[in-house]
Amino acid sequence: MSDPRLLVIPKRLMGVKHIIPVMSSKGGVGKTLISTVLSLISADNGYRTGLLDLDFTNPSTHIVLGIEPDKLEIIEEKGVIPPTVYGVKYMSIALYSGDNPLPLRGEAVSEAFREILAITRWGDLDYLFIDTPPGISDEHLELLTYLGDRIEALLVATPSPLSIKSVERLIELLVEGKYRINGLIENMSDTRKLVSVSKKYNIRYLGNIPYYH
Amino acid sequence: MSDPRLLVIPKRLMGVKHIIPVMSSKGGVGKTLISTVLSLISADNGYRTGLLDLDFTNPSTHIVLGIEPDKLEIIEEKGVIPPTVYGVKYMSIALYSGDNPLPLRGEAVSEAFREILAITRWGDLDYLFIDTPPGISDEHLELLTYLGDRIEALLVATPSPLSIKSVERLIELLVEGKYRINGLIENMSDTRKLVSVSKKYNIRYLGNIPYYH
Amino acid sequence: MVHEWALAEALLDYVENYAKQKGINHVKRLVVKLGVLQSIDKEILSFSLNQLLSLRDIVIDKIDLIDEPVVLKCRRCGYEWSPKMDDVDESIREAIHFVPETVYSFFKCPRCGSRDFEIVKGRGVEIDSIELGEEK
Amino acid sequence: MVHEWALAEALLDYVENYAKQKGINHVKRLVVKLGVLQSIDKEILSFSLNQLLSLRDIVIDKIDLIDEPVVLKCRRCGYEWSPKMDDVDESIREAIHFVPETVYSFFKCPRCGSRDFEIVKGRGVEIDSIELGEEK
Ligand SMILES: Nc1ncnc2c1ncn2[C@@H]1O[C@H](COP(=O)(O)OP(=O)(O)O)[C@@H](O)[C@H]1O
Ligand SMILES: Nc1ncnc2c1ncn2[C@@H]1O[C@H](COP(=O)(O)OP(=O)(O)O)[C@@H](O)[C@H]1O
Ligand SMILES: [Mg+2]
Ligand SMILES: [Mg+2]
Ligand SMILES: [Mg+2]
Ligand SMILES: [Mg+2]
Ligand code: NI
Ligand code: NI
Numbered sequence: 246m247s248d249p250r251l252l253v254i255p256k257r258l259m260g261v262k263h264i265i266p267v268m269s270s271k272g273g274v275g276k277t278l279i280s281t282v283l284s285l286i287s288a289d290n291g292y293r294t295g296l297l298d299l300d301f302t303n304p305s306t307h308i309v310l311g312i313e314p315d316k317l318e319i320i321e322e323k324g325v326i327p328p329t330v331y332g333v334k335y336m337s338i339a340l341y342s343g344d345n346p347l348p349l350r351g352e353a354v355s356e357a358f359r360e361i362l363a364i365t366r367w368g369d370l371d372y373l374f375i376d377t378p379p380g381i382s383d384e385h386l387e388l389l390t391y392l393g394d395r396i397e398a399l400l401v402a403t404p405s406p407l408s409i410k411s412v413e414r415l416i417e418l419l420v421e422g423k424y425r426i427n428g429l430i431e432n433m434s435d436t437r438k439l440v441s442v443s444k445k446y447n448i449r450y451l452g453n454i455p456y457y458h
Numbered sequence: 459m460s461d462p463r464l465l466v467i468p469k470r471l472m473g474v475k476h477i478i479p480v481m482s483s484k485g486g487v488g489k490t491l492i493s494t495v496l497s498l499i500s501a502d503n504g505y506r507t508g509l510l511d512l513d514f515t516n517p518s519t520h521i522v523l524g525i526e527p528d529k530l531e532i533i534e535e536k537g538v539i540p541p542t543v544y545g546v547k548y549m550s551i552a553l554y555s556g557d558n559p560l561p562l563r564g565e566a567v568s569e570a571f572r573e574i575l576a577i578t579r580w581g582d583l584d585y586l587f588i589d590t591p592p593g594i595s596d597e598h599l600e601l602l603t604y605l606g607d608r609i610e611a612l613l614v615a616t617p618s619p620l621s622i623k624s625v626e627r628l629i630e631l632l633v634e635g636k637y638r639i640n641g642l643i644e645n646m647s648d649t650r651k652l653v654s655v656s657k658k659y660n661i662r663y664l665g666n667i668p669y670y671h
Numbered sequence: 672m673v674h675e676w677a678l679a680e681a682l683l684d685y686v687e688n689y690a691k692q693k694g695i696n697h698v699k700r701l702v703v704k705l706g707v708l709q710s711i712d713k714e715i716l717s718f719s720l721n722q723l724l725s726l727r728d729i730v731i732d733k734i735d736l737i738d739e740p741v742v743l744k745c746r747r748c749g750y751e752w753s754p755k756m757d758d759v760d761e762s763i764r765e766a767i768h769f770v771p772e773t774v775y776s777f778f779k780c781p782r783c784g785s786r787d788f789e790i791v792k793g794r795g796v797e798i799d800s801i802e803l804g805e806e807k
Numbered sequence: 808m809v810h811e812w813a814l815a816e817a818l819l820d821y822v823e824n825y826a827k828q829k830g831i832n833h834v835k836r837l838v839v840k841l842g843v844l845q846s847i848d849k850e851i852l853s854f855s856l857n858q859l860l861s862l863r864d865i866v867i868d869k870i871d872l873i874d875e876p877v878v879l880k881c882r883r884c885g886y887e888w889s890p891k892m893d894d895v896d897e898s899i900r901e902a903i904h905f906v907p908e909t910v911y912s913f914f915k916c917p918r919c920g921s922r923d924f925e926i927v928k929g930r931g932v933e934i935d936s937i938e939l940g941e942e943k
């Protein structure tokens with residue numbers, strides 16, 4: 246371990262009871278909407294809640310929240326205290342980059358991951374929801390490799406063949422690495438087609454969310 | 459330039475008249491479906507056509523094509539001749555990795571990009587369609603940086619606010635780098651809401667595709 | 672810009688861990704490179720390091736904070752340049768101060784407009800060397 | 808496995824370009840490292856290089872192809888290992904032969920199951936050194 250930030254990251258998350266990355270290799274299945282809405286519901290129910298946007302090259306939780314990310318006041322106190330938005334402690338690279346394009350090669354993604362997690366002071370939280378990008382690349386690997394024993398992955402898929410294949414590839418990766426999986430949400434679906442996928446991999450089926458027009 | 463493959467890549471594409479990467483930073487807007495269907499239509503119309511899947515960590519054009527990618531016969535002749543599928547010369551990392559998970563850090567993405575483009579012999583083509591992953595990371599930067607003067611980007615967006623913001627960020631990046639943009643397709647939409655985005659950036663509006671149930 | 676404290680913690684965690692693995696709690700000299708891109712406040716970082724050290728089971732005789740100039744290199748056209756951080760807009764400097772990778776939002780190659788450039792050096796806080804003292 | 812020709816072309820394009828930039832068309836010695844992961848066929852690569860050279864405006868006195876053993880290192884648990892490529896299933900070896908990065912589909916850390924490992928060395932074809940001859 247040659248990066249000083251890697252030692253401090255687990256400490257910064259010591260006060261967080263549940264770290265819930267919302268994942269699916271496929272894009273457009275509802276990760277951003279679900280992670281954001283879950284954080285709002287969680288805070289509404291009185292849980293101390295955080296939301297971290299890890300989709301560095303295409304951050305969008307701030308759009309769902311309807312806020313201008315670079316206008317929030319960020320308090321510095323031995324690090325960065327995430328601003329509170331609708332009761333949720335919120336951190337996104339867009340607090341700094343705004344809505345400018347942010348093309349990052351993988352190495353820069355790792356750097357940004359480590360920097361943000363090393364300086365953010367979440368304090369005590371019941372739930373930290375994490376929005377993740379599509380694909381399986383640096384953002385996901387940093388999370389699995391350096392916080393793998395802390396996370397409880399929440400998987401999202403739609404009933405389309407493209408989405409099912411993608412989530413199966415992700416499940417295989419998580420299972421073989423013995424990472425914890427919280428459960429699977431079937432989004433934009435009136436059916437419960439993914440019950441069979443849940444059963445195949447022995448994962449909790451958390452229900453289906455219909456497509457809202 | 460210290461990578462021997464970078465010199466040979468433009469040569470491998472010398473016989474290709476139009477290189478059309480289908481792009482959008484947002485996932486799930488239809489890049490894969492559109493790039494694949496366009497390649498089929500193009501071949502059907504008698505154009506010599508290729509399809510390259512650059513979504514390395516979540517390849518899915520083979521699912522749209524309905525084929526088992528690792529069962530295709532790949533001919534080697536001073537390189538790799540892409541197999542022909544429904545009249546389209548087809549190359550995807552899934553020809554080699556099958557449907558196994560393929561987690562790649564950015565550095566590995568660059569390596570795979572260079573290796574595949576250095577060994578694939580497309581021959582003479584009218585159109586090479588390229589399916590790209592969401593985000594703006596190594597796959598896109600390799601394409602822009604090393605083939606930037608060859609590409610004509612085809613942008614895809616849906617009328618959702620998340621998708622519009624994402625495609626605007628991508629357009630800004632392409633415009634400032636003086637990359638060619640072929641046009642913008644509005645997908646899963648009954649409206650022509652994105653005509654205004656096209657006008658704002660002086661991009662050709664190619665039409666809207668309704669959501670097919 | 673008082674988030675330097677968080678980075679100081681990371682540095683000392685690392686040094687302490689490194690020394691202890693060798694059974695030592697005494698460091699003669701610690702050299703930290705400060706990439707100029709991140710505009711780290713040397714006084715605040717120094718202050719944070721010293722405050723933190725007084726609470727820890729490790730002694731560091733001397734800490735050197737050394738500026739490392741920024742060099743950026745465009746992957747598209749090969750152009751190399753060194754932005755003057757003092758001339759950069761305050762709000763942009765601040766963003767880069769917290770997350771240096773936001774540089775890819777704000778800077779582009781002055782020659783070709785590409786944002787695919789390499790930070791050859793001068794990104795941010797990095798340990799350059801640790802000179803250990805005697806065994807404890 | 809005759810796609811080695813394509814890689815030979817890349818190597819010679821590079822060498823030719825490198826030498827010509829210095830106004831030279833004579834190379835005394837070219838050393839190419841062959842990462843064992845890619846199972847490059849040395850005879851075919853050699854044959855391709857020689858065939859191609861006979862058509863080009865450059866002379867290379869001596870080409871050395873040197874095997875580089877594979878070392879993989881897990882980022883999650885730190886475990887380092889060297890897979891024996893001879894024991895690997897033929898179809899997997901073939902996939903890795905064409906695109907070495909497919910190794911991330913087929914291999915995982917023998918200790919912790921992670922696929923986040925580094926190819927420390929031995930990936931594939933790489934130029935090690937070019938010793939130029941006299942000016943032309
Ligand atoms: N259950 C749903 N009903 C209707 N629209 C949805 C639903 N879930 C997500 N969406 C919309 O689908 C699009 C993609 O969702 P998003 O959360 O951005 O996916 P991801 O983060 O996985 O790419 C967005 O426009 C979002 O508002
Ligand atoms: N016009 C359309 N009508 C209905 N479904 C569509 C349409 N375009 C795309 N889809 C479906 O939407 C999902 C996402 O499309 P996809 O091509 O995978 O997007 P991307 O490659 O941008 O992630 C897929 O299930 C696809 O079949
Ligand atoms: Mg998202
Ligand atoms: Mg570095
Ligand atoms: Mg796709
Ligand atoms: Mg390398
Ligand atoms: Ni600060
Ligand atoms: Ni071969």
Ligand SMILES: [Zn+2]
Pocket residue numbers: 745746747748749750780781782783784785
């Ligand atoms: Zn440039």
Ligand SMILES: [Zn+2]
Pocket residue numbers: 881882883884885886916917918919920921
């Ligand atoms: Zn391991």
